[in-house]
Every structure is written in C-alpha cells, then in structure tokens.
Amino acid sequence: MGTSLNSNEIKQLLREGNFIKVVEILKDSHPVDIAELFSDLESQECLELFKKLEFGTARDVLEELEPEKVTFILTHIAPEEAALLLKEMSTDDLADYLGMLPESARQKFLHIMHQQEQNEIRSLLLYDENTAGGRMTTEFIAFPKDMKAKEALDKLAEIAPDAEMIYYVYVVDDGGKLLGVLSLRDLVLSEPDIPLSEIMYTDVKKVFATQDQEEVIRLMAKYGFLALPVVDENNVLLGIVTFDDVMDAAQEEATEDILKMAGASEEIAPEKTSPLFRARRRLPWILVALFGEIVSGNVIKNFSETLQAVVALSFFIPLLMDMGGNVGTQSAAIVVRGLAIGQIEPLLIWKNVIRESGVGAILGLINGAIVAAIAYLWQGAPALGLVIGLSMAMNLTIAAFLGTFIPLMWNRLGRDPAVTSGPFVTTLLDVIGLLVYFSTARLILRL
Amino acid sequence: MGTSLNSNEIKQLLREGNFIKVVEILKDSHPVDIAELFSDLESQECLELFKKLEFGTARDVLEELEPEKVTFILTHIAPEEAALLLKEMSTDDLADYLGMLPESARQKFLHIMHQQEQNEIRSLLLYDENTAGGRMTTEFIAFPKDMKAKEALDKLAEIAPDAEMIYYVYVVDDGGKLLGVLSLRDLVLSEPDIPLSEIMYTDVKKVFATQDQEEVIRLMAKYGFLALPVVDENNVLLGIVTFDDVMDAAQEEATEDILKMAGASEEIAPEKTSPLFRARRRLPWILVALFGEIVSGNVIKNFSETLQAVVALSFFIPLLMDMGGNVGTQSAAIVVRGLAIGQIEPLLIWKNVIRESGVGAILGLINGAIVAAIAYLWQGAPALGLVIGLSMAMNLTIAAFLGTFIPLMWNRLGRDPAVTSGPFVTTLLDVIGLLVYFSTARLILRL
Structure with a gap:
C-alpha cells in the first residue's frame, strides 16, 4: 500500500503538455516517490518538474536522486539556487553525493558553498562510507x-x-x-x-x-x-x-x-543492467571455483587406479562432496551472521571453532552411520561401507572446523568474513574431502 | 562502545551482599543492559534486584527479558504490582510475551488486567507474529x-x-x-x-x-x-x-x-545451547541432501560402463557439480534478497527467469570454453574437451534457470523462497548435472 506515483500516467500527462496537473499531483507526493518517478524520466523532463517543486520538497527529492540526475539539475538551474539547495541538503546525503563525483566536479560544487559548510563536508568526505563517520550527519542539536x-x-x-x-x-x-x-x-x-x-x-x-x-x-x-x-x-x-x-x-x-x-557481487543489479554486465560481475568467484575444482579433478586422477579397482567408489563422490559443502556452508553462515548481529564474540575463535567442530562431529557420526549402512545394503560390501562411513564422519568434522575457522580468522585480520564463506570454503572442502575419501579407501581396501 | 554492564563485577558484589552498590550501578543503566545482566543471573537474584528498580525502569526491563524470567518475576511479586506492570507495558511487547505462554498462564495474566486492555491484547494475539498486526502496538496518538x-x-x-x-x-x-x-x-x-x-x-x-x-x-x-x-x-x-x-x-x-x-535452522542458537541440540537443528536439510545425493550416485552407477571406458570423465565430476551449484546458488541468492528488499517484482516470474538464464548461458559459454580448453590440454583428447565444454554450458544455463525459477515459484505459492535456495537447489542440480554430463559423453564419445 505504498501508494507510489503512477509513472505511466504522469508520462502521459507530460506528453500532453499538462504540466499543471502533474505539478498538482506532485504537490501531495512524498519526496521519495517523486525521486522514484524522476528515475523513469528524461533529465530534461526532471529539470522542468524540479523547477516547479516547493523548495523544501526540491531539497528532499535531491537527497534521494541518482548522482547523474543531481548533477544535471544542479548545473542547469541558477547558481544561486544550486548554492542554496546544497546549503540546505542534509550533510550526510550531500557528502555521499559529492563523494561519488569526479574530483573536478566536487571542487566546483564545494566552491559555491560557504566556508563553514565546506569545512563540514570536507571533514565528512574523509571517512570511509561504511564507517560511523561516513554515515553521520553534522546537523545535530x-x-x-x-x-x-x-x-x-x-x-x-x-x-x-x-x-x-x-x-x-x-x-x-x-x-x-x-x-x-x-x-x-x-x-x-x-x-x-x-x-x-x-x-x-x-x-x-x-x-x-x-x-x-x-x-x-x-x-x-x-x-x-x-x-x-x-x-x-x-x-x-x-x-x-x-x-x-x-x-x-x-x-x-x-x-x-x-x-x-553466494559468491555473487555485493549489490543487486538494477532492473536495466544487461545480462552481459550481470555475468561479468558474477564471474570472478566462478573462475576461482573452476581452478579449485581442477585440483579436485587431479586428486581423482591421482587415485584413478584405486577408482578403477573399485568403481563403486565413484558412486559416492557426489554424496561426500555435497555433504561436506553443506555442513561447511551452514557453519560459515552461522559465523557470518552471528558476527554481524553481535551474537558471536569475534575474539573467541577457538571456543567457537571447537564447539562447531563438535557439532560437525555429531553430524558426521550420524550421517556416517546412515551412509555406511546404505553403502553396505546397496553394494553389499561391508568394507566399502566402512570407507564411506569413516570418510563422511571425518569430512563433516573438517567441514564444520574450516567453515568456522576461516571466516573467523578472516574477520580477525580485519577483512569481511562473508567473502570466504561461499565458493571458497566449498571448493577447499571438495579438495580435502576427496583426499580424505580416497586415502581412507586405499588404506582400508588395501589397494 | 556500548558500555554494557560488567556482569562479573555485579555477580561479585551480589556474592558479597553489597546490594546497595548494585542498585546504584543499575540506576544509571539502560534497561536493555539490565535485561542482559538478568539473563546471566539466577531467577531469585533477578527478583531481588527487580524489586529495587524504579517503576519505569522495571517496566522497560520486563519488556526485554526472556519469557521464563518474566513469568518468574510476575508470579513472585504482589499481584497488584504485577497488574500495574502489565498495564504499563507496551501492548506489542506484552502481546509477544503472552503469545509465548501456555494457554492457562496466559488466561491467568489476562484476568488480572482491565477489560479494555484485555480486549486490546486479545485482538493483538489474533495476528501472526510476522505480520504488520503482530508487530504493531495500539498505543498511538x-x-x-x-x-x-x-x-x-x-x-x-x-x-x-x-x-x-x-x-x-x-x-x-x-x-x-x-x-x-x-x-x-x-x-x-x-x-x-x-x-x-x-x-x-x-x-x-x-x-x-x-x-x-x-x-x-x-x-x-x-x-x-x-x-x-x-x-x-x-x-x-x-x-x-x-x-x-x-x-x-x-x-x-x-x-x-x-x-x-545455508540449510541451517532459522535462528542463531544462543551461547549456551549444547552441540547435540545444535546438530539436531541442522540435521533435516543434511538428510534431504543425503538422499538426493544417493540419487546422484545412482546416475553415476547407471553410467558406470561409460565411466570405465573413459576414466578421465570422472576427473571432471567435481568441477561440473561445484560450478552448477555455484551458479544456482548465486541466482537463488539474488532472487531471495531481491524479493526481500523489493527490487524484484514477484509476479514477473518469466521475465526474471529468462534474464537469469541468459546470464547463466553467458557464464556457461565462457566457462565451457575455458574448461574445454583445459580438458583438451590436460588429457589431450579433443572429444573429451567437447563433452565437458558442452555439458558445462548446458549445466550453468540450467542452474541459473532453476536457481531463479524455484524460489520465485515457491514465493508465488506463498511460501518462503529462502527455504528452496540452498541445499535443495544444489542437490537437484547435482542430479541433473550428472545426467546431462554422462548423456552428452555417451552421445559424443559413442559409448
């Protein structure tokens, strides 16, 4: 029930030249809705409508607009009016906007502001946008x-x-x-x-x-x-x-x-982004995974004699890989979100790692037992069941261990733990999981 | 810099019987911090301290406490005081609390309230807690x-x-x-x-x-x-x-x-939860994946003659499985989060599916080409390169298609799309991916 503006209706009115009606509609609208409408309109149309807004509304709309539209508007209205708008914008929104401009444009706008405001904005521009300083406004009481x-x-x-x-x-x-x-x-x-x-x-x-x-x-x-x-x-x-x-x-x-x-980029692409651009933003982690899985393939290759001797070993590769990845991802998700909401103490790395490994070991024993039973019933070979059950138990423990340890360690180094918790952990666990599996097989089946 | 209360210091003071000092510390503390302290203390200690709080603070602390502690306190203070506290609690917090109680306890508390408040609370209790009605308070102006x-x-x-x-x-x-x-x-x-x-x-x-x-x-x-x-x-x-x-x-x-x-449960377990309980909450999806991957194993088994003829096919199983899972998870994450923040229009299922499949196809072609080249250089067999490149291209397209389609469809059916986007999609893609891979191999290598 966010009764947003109907942009088709407004475009129709603009085409008919019925400016008066449009201005009347905008008069009762929320600045956020007007800004949303503007993003659907041509820059020239925005400018025309913008000039007709009341000052307070105009300023609020400006704070919500995309930087390109803001620049277009500010450079196409009277400089005194632009200066007044800049003065009245809230300092955090203004700093965000100026921060996105190229240096020359930023200097140009800063120069039409009063000295005191210039200083305030310059000091805000010093902070990284994801810090408290980058998010703050200086207009407090x-x-x-x-x-x-x-x-x-x-x-x-x-x-x-x-x-x-x-x-x-x-x-x-x-x-x-x-x-x-x-x-x-x-x-x-x-x-x-x-x-x-x-x-x-x-x-x-x-x-x-x-x-x-x-x-x-x-x-x-x-x-x-x-x-x-x-x-x-x-x-x-x-x-x-x-x-x-x-x-x-x-x-x-x-x-x-x-x-x-999920190994995608950091933001959701707006409606209009082309598939090619979307694909490019998702490619980096896919390529990391690709080269990681070539290593996994190499592990299988190194054990290909074992595999040829007991073909049934290959039937359980998907199971072992997928389960390790699942448990690792669960652990990593719990760590990443726990850190974000402050439920996990970032410095207690070992306490968390040991506890999660315990959870992994329990999951590993349960699943190992089930899988060993299935392998035995399905293939009729108790030794094979033992190999698979044991590898499963070890793999899930390792998965919980690394799924907890890697993001916590990454966080301790001052980096974003979420980065390490998707494809990176999964790929690493695939390599380790296959090594554990085939080594166990070679040992127990004496191949 | 949330200067929280030092619960060890306070426990020490309580052990020494220095109640006066504790009350003095609590006097200047935020109710949220007091509630946090209470969760570390025994019920009896909470009760003693609670009685010493000012009325306004006591009410605010009550709104933040775990239900067990609230019940303990309310049933151990004078009934008139309990009634007064219930009257002054904000209606949404009170309804949340009462909603968590067993029916008999709820009725008991409702009975000590005034008729009008009783009616307000009863009407709030009718709404599901994840709806606007479940989150609202009736104390507006x-x-x-x-x-x-x-x-x-x-x-x-x-x-x-x-x-x-x-x-x-x-x-x-x-x-x-x-x-x-x-x-x-x-x-x-x-x-x-x-x-x-x-x-x-x-x-x-x-x-x-x-x-x-x-x-x-x-x-x-x-x-x-x-x-x-x-x-x-x-x-x-x-x-x-x-x-x-x-x-x-x-x-x-x-x-x-x-x-x-990530296929874990819906909340992050509090500090004290035992590993066994944690494991139990994570088990369901792990078991779903387990049985799904038995199906994957069966696919490999059905193609085991193909595999024995060309052992090198097995080297690429991890690669194909992991990449399909990655792309599917990326697509699903984009859909789930896009729906949550309102960037994806839930009814435009086909538009989104087609666009994402386009992205998947692009990723598939790029990776297919790389992988085909690697397979050729590594194994020296052009036909094998073709099989792997083609399967990769098909798999990534299917992964993007299903990774988008399944959560959107699930959402359309009024269910939570996040549920389908982790282990479920990955497991399904493993089965399909292996089928595509071995079918392509059998066709091209004429096995």
Missing part, C-alpha cells in the same frame, strides 16, 4: 549542561527547521565533549527551570567515527535508538547517525552478506 | 481533523508518558478512519490555531494488519519513517509499527534468510 528545560524547548522550536533529528538533544561541555543525552519527550515532561544536567542520561551509548557501520547497526537495533552520537577519540561530539540511515545500512549489509556468501 | 495545532501540542504533552511514539500524530475521522499524518516537528512549526486538517499529509503510507512484515520493513526503510500506521480493510487505524520493532524485524528476517539459504 547540542546544548550546554546548565541550560534550563524551558530554554531548551524554545531554542529547539527555533532551530527545528534545520536540524536532522530534533527528537534527541545532546548535552556537551565547553569543549564540545559529550556529557549526556535526553529526548524531546524528557524535555516536554520536565519542570521548566530544571537544568539539563539534572535530567540527562549520562550512560550514553556512542561510537567512534572510524568504527564500522555494523557496530552502529548493532547498537541501534539493540537499544532501539532514533540516533546514535559519533565522537572522536577525545569524546568530542562530531555528529549523529540517524535511524533512517541505519535502516538503509542494515538492509545493504544484509544484502551484501547474502550475495557475498 | 490519533486526533480529530478540526483540532487546532496548539490544542494538539497541549494534549500531546499530557499523554506523552503513555504513548509509544509521540513524534507522529495521526488524524482520524469520527469512525476512526485514517485521514492524514503529521509530525511533532510540523506541529511545533505551525501557527497555533490552524486546524490539523490543513497541515496534515494526506498521502499516508500504510499497511494492512494482515500484510507480511517484509512489506513493513520495505516501506519503513524506503521512506525513513519512525512509524507506519496499520489499518483494517475499511481504512480504520488499528495501530502503528515503530522503527525499533522494524529494526529488530529486519535483522531477524535477514538472519533467517541467510541461515535458511
């Missing part, structure tokens, strides 16, 4: 600790139109150090002349600007905050990350993890 | 359309302590039908005696109570709302879903998808 509740409320009403988040008020000392936080609700419910220092919460949850956004997401989800303050190493308040940016970040992080684990 | 801005602000200050979300005000007609919405910020910035109908937004995004929470998450993330109204089929406002519940829901949905795709 901070008051001194001896300000009275009533004063704070009046001041709030005055600056509300410019602030990104008026529902949280931060309390700082003269040096800008963060002392406490209170909500608009606390202010409304307080005695008018009580100083902020007496009603503020001092147990403030906060993040450093350089911390990964996953920590921001984790804290916001855990405590249900509307915003989280971002500080430097001296506890000076630099900015806030607001819930809407965190919702977006959380969705992006989850998408990234899911796709990386 | 709704005003008539001719109320003046100043009146609304005064009224708001009065009811603020009880409302779950005071930053959004909904405007309804006499029958409770939703007409519009405005933010506290809009109210603060308005002329005092303008009626709400003139400042409200009428393009209200909303959901039906029976809609899946994924739609709620999608809309909230898209528009960055603090809350989303939930209506019945007559547009009567029933409740609101707030951003903090949606953050939780989004994290849960992502975790669920990731684990289901």
Whole structure:
C-alpha cells in the first residue's frame, strides 16, 4: 500500500503538455516517490518538474536522486539556487553525493558553498562510507549542561527547521565533549527551570567515527535508538547517525552478506543492467571455483587406479562432496551472521571453532552411520561401507572446523568474513574431502 | 562502545551482599543492559534486584527479558504490582510475551488486567507474529481533523508518558478512519490555531494488519519513517509499527534468510545451547541432501560402463557439480534478497527467469570454453574437451534457470523462497548435472 506515483500516467500527462496537473499531483507526493518517478524520466523532463517543486520538497527529492540526475539539475538551474539547495541538503546525503563525483566536479560544487559548510563536508568526505563517520550527519542539536528545560524547548522550536533529528538533544561541555543525552519527550515532561544536567542520561551509548557501520547497526537495533552520537577519540561530539540511515545500512549489509556468501557481487543489479554486465560481475568467484575444482579433478586422477579397482567408489563422490559443502556452508553462515548481529564474540575463535567442530562431529557420526549402512545394503560390501562411513564422519568434522575457522580468522585480520564463506570454503572442502575419501579407501581396501 | 554492564563485577558484589552498590550501578543503566545482566543471573537474584528498580525502569526491563524470567518475576511479586506492570507495558511487547505462554498462564495474566486492555491484547494475539498486526502496538496518538495545532501540542504533552511514539500524530475521522499524518516537528512549526486538517499529509503510507512484515520493513526503510500506521480493510487505524520493532524485524528476517539459504535452522542458537541440540537443528536439510545425493550416485552407477571406458570423465565430476551449484546458488541468492528488499517484482516470474538464464548461458559459454580448453590440454583428447565444454554450458544455463525459477515459484505459492535456495537447489542440480554430463559423453564419445 505504498501508494507510489503512477509513472505511466504522469508520462502521459507530460506528453500532453499538462504540466499543471502533474505539478498538482506532485504537490501531495512524498519526496521519495517523486525521486522514484524522476528515475523513469528524461533529465530534461526532471529539470522542468524540479523547477516547479516547493523548495523544501526540491531539497528532499535531491537527497534521494541518482548522482547523474543531481548533477544535471544542479548545473542547469541558477547558481544561486544550486548554492542554496546544497546549503540546505542534509550533510550526510550531500557528502555521499559529492563523494561519488569526479574530483573536478566536487571542487566546483564545494566552491559555491560557504566556508563553514565546506569545512563540514570536507571533514565528512574523509571517512570511509561504511564507517560511523561516513554515515553521520553534522546537523545535530547540542546544548550546554546548565541550560534550563524551558530554554531548551524554545531554542529547539527555533532551530527545528534545520536540524536532522530534533527528537534527541545532546548535552556537551565547553569543549564540545559529550556529557549526556535526553529526548524531546524528557524535555516536554520536565519542570521548566530544571537544568539539563539534572535530567540527562549520562550512560550514553556512542561510537567512534572510524568504527564500522555494523557496530552502529548493532547498537541501534539493540537499544532501539532514533540516533546514535559519533565522537572522536577525545569524546568530542562530531555528529549523529540517524535511524533512517541505519535502516538503509542494515538492509545493504544484509544484502551484501547474502550475495557475498553466494559468491555473487555485493549489490543487486538494477532492473536495466544487461545480462552481459550481470555475468561479468558474477564471474570472478566462478573462475576461482573452476581452478579449485581442477585440483579436485587431479586428486581423482591421482587415485584413478584405486577408482578403477573399485568403481563403486565413484558412486559416492557426489554424496561426500555435497555433504561436506553443506555442513561447511551452514557453519560459515552461522559465523557470518552471528558476527554481524553481535551474537558471536569475534575474539573467541577457538571456543567457537571447537564447539562447531563438535557439532560437525555429531553430524558426521550420524550421517556416517546412515551412509555406511546404505553403502553396505546397496553394494553389499561391508568394507566399502566402512570407507564411506569413516570418510563422511571425518569430512563433516573438517567441514564444520574450516567453515568456522576461516571466516573467523578472516574477520580477525580485519577483512569481511562473508567473502570466504561461499565458493571458497566449498571448493577447499571438495579438495580435502576427496583426499580424505580416497586415502581412507586405499588404506582400508588395501589397494 | 556500548558500555554494557560488567556482569562479573555485579555477580561479585551480589556474592558479597553489597546490594546497595548494585542498585546504584543499575540506576544509571539502560534497561536493555539490565535485561542482559538478568539473563546471566539466577531467577531469585533477578527478583531481588527487580524489586529495587524504579517503576519505569522495571517496566522497560520486563519488556526485554526472556519469557521464563518474566513469568518468574510476575508470579513472585504482589499481584497488584504485577497488574500495574502489565498495564504499563507496551501492548506489542506484552502481546509477544503472552503469545509465548501456555494457554492457562496466559488466561491467568489476562484476568488480572482491565477489560479494555484485555480486549486490546486479545485482538493483538489474533495476528501472526510476522505480520504488520503482530508487530504493531495500539498505543498511538490519533486526533480529530478540526483540532487546532496548539490544542494538539497541549494534549500531546499530557499523554506523552503513555504513548509509544509521540513524534507522529495521526488524524482520524469520527469512525476512526485514517485521514492524514503529521509530525511533532510540523506541529511545533505551525501557527497555533490552524486546524490539523490543513497541515496534515494526506498521502499516508500504510499497511494492512494482515500484510507480511517484509512489506513493513520495505516501506519503513524506503521512506525513513519512525512509524507506519496499520489499518483494517475499511481504512480504520488499528495501530502503528515503530522503527525499533522494524529494526529488530529486519535483522531477524535477514538472519533467517541467510541461515535458511545455508540449510541451517532459522535462528542463531544462543551461547549456551549444547552441540547435540545444535546438530539436531541442522540435521533435516543434511538428510534431504543425503538422499538426493544417493540419487546422484545412482546416475553415476547407471553410467558406470561409460565411466570405465573413459576414466578421465570422472576427473571432471567435481568441477561440473561445484560450478552448477555455484551458479544456482548465486541466482537463488539474488532472487531471495531481491524479493526481500523489493527490487524484484514477484509476479514477473518469466521475465526474471529468462534474464537469469541468459546470464547463466553467458557464464556457461565462457566457462565451457575455458574448461574445454583445459580438458583438451590436460588429457589431450579433443572429444573429451567437447563433452565437458558442452555439458558445462548446458549445466550453468540450467542452474541459473532453476536457481531463479524455484524460489520465485515457491514465493508465488506463498511460501518462503529462502527455504528452496540452498541445499535443495544444489542437490537437484547435482542430479541433473550428472545426467546431462554422462548423456552428452555417451552421445559424443559413442559409448
């Protein structure tokens, strides 16, 4: 029931030159919907419509548009108006936009801004976009600790139109150090002349600007905050990350993890992307797997005499490969997601590895027993059953071990654990699994 | 920097009987942190500490605690106090808690509540917990359309302590039908005696109570709302879903998808869960895969004469199986996540299937060519290269086709697409892949 705009209807109206009707429809629409409509229209049409929007709406739409459209619009309207829009955009969206531009275009836009805003934006541009600093806005509300509740409320009403988040008020000392936080609700419910220092919460949850956004997401989800303050190493308040940016970040992080684990690229390609481009983005991991599986093939080749002596060994290759891959992927998924939501302590590598290996061993014993029985009943050879049951038990234990160890180790090295948890683990487990299988066979069947 | 409570320190203080110090520490702590501490303590210790908390904090802690602890506390404090706590808990958290209790305990608690609250809770209990209705709270703020801005602000200050979300005000007609919405910020910035109908937004995004929470998450993330109204089929406002519940829901949905795709269970087991229990939760898909791969083994068995004639065919089994699984998993991951974030239109099954199959065909041709070349150079047999290259091209196309088609179809049938996208697709592709491979070999090598 997101009653989005009907872009076909609007295109029809534009073709008929019925601008008045379109502007009337847009007047009642949400900026996000208008931005969505714009992405379906030609740049020139966007520009025409954009000029007809109210200033506040125009600014909000700009914050949601693709960078190409933003640049087109900003360079085709009066420079004074462009400067005003840039000034009024929220600093985090503006920094995101400018960060995507080539250096020359970025400098051009920065130059039409006031000195103070320029400095703010330049400082935001220094942070990696996936850190707290990269997600924060500098438009927060901070008051001194001896300000009275009533004063704070009046001041709030005055600056509300410019602030990104008026529902949280931060309390700082003269040096800008963060002392406490209170909500608009606390202010409304307080005695008018009580100083902020007496009603503020001092147990403030906060993040450093350089911390990964996953920590921001984790804290916001855990405590249900509307915003989280971002500080430097001296506890000076630099900015806030607001819930809407965190919702977006959380969705992006989850998408990234899911796709990386499947060995696809980090984002879902938009509707219009060509199959050739889509294929190119998925190729790298496929090629890694390809060369890994050539190694698997080599293992089989090295044991081809064993295989020719007992052809039935080949019937169980798919079973062993697939089961190892499954258990490894399960373990890796549990680690990757457990790390993301903060349920797994990243430093307790061995504790987690040992526990998961235990789970793998249990799964291995159960499945090994079932598979040994099946092999015996199917092929009528008890020794073959023993080979397959034993290899299965060993393989699933190894799979759980590596499926846990590799992403945890990768994470400890400061890299993204999701990368290692899909095709990489599966391919590695195939090679190891086949080695274990044929070595066991050679040993037990004395080939 | 979520400066959580140090539970070892607190346990030490409790052992020393230093209750006063503990209560002092808890006084400044966030309810979420207190609840986290409680989960490490014995029920009796929790009860002692709980009794010392301020009423507001006690209620907030209760909303965050595990159901067992809540029940223990509620049945060990004075019944009047329990009734008061139940009355003051937010209705969605209370309904979640009561929903987890056995029928008899639920009735007992419902009986100590007032009639009106009883009715509210009973109506919330009717919705599935993964729907908008299951996630909503009935503590929203709704005003008539001719109320003046100043009146609304005064009224708001009065009811603020009880409302779950005071930053959004909904405007309804006499029958409770939703007409519009405005933010506290809009109210603060308005002329005092303008009626709400003139400042409200009428393009209200909303959901039906029976809609899946994924739609709620999608809309909230898209528009960055603090809350989303939930209506019945007559547009009567029933409740609101707030951003903090949606953050939780989004994290849960992502975790669920990731684990289901890996064929593990739907949640990450808490720290203390035993390996045996963990193993049991992961066993079902492993067993499905086991029996699927017995079928794969049977395919190889049926072609064992072919295999014995050309042993080199076996060297490429891991390669073909793994690559098919990889491409299938990539496609499935893109579909599952694309559906979750609303980037894939669920009804355009064929459009998506055809496009993905195109991607699969491109990947198949590239890899087929590489693999054919490798097979030729490695084994010196051009016909073998042809067999492997062709099978690879066919398999990757089929993998992309099924990896897209199965989850989309499953989704269309109203089931969770993530379930079909892990071990199920991989196992199916193994069977099909081997059939394609050996059939091609028999045909081309004329065996």
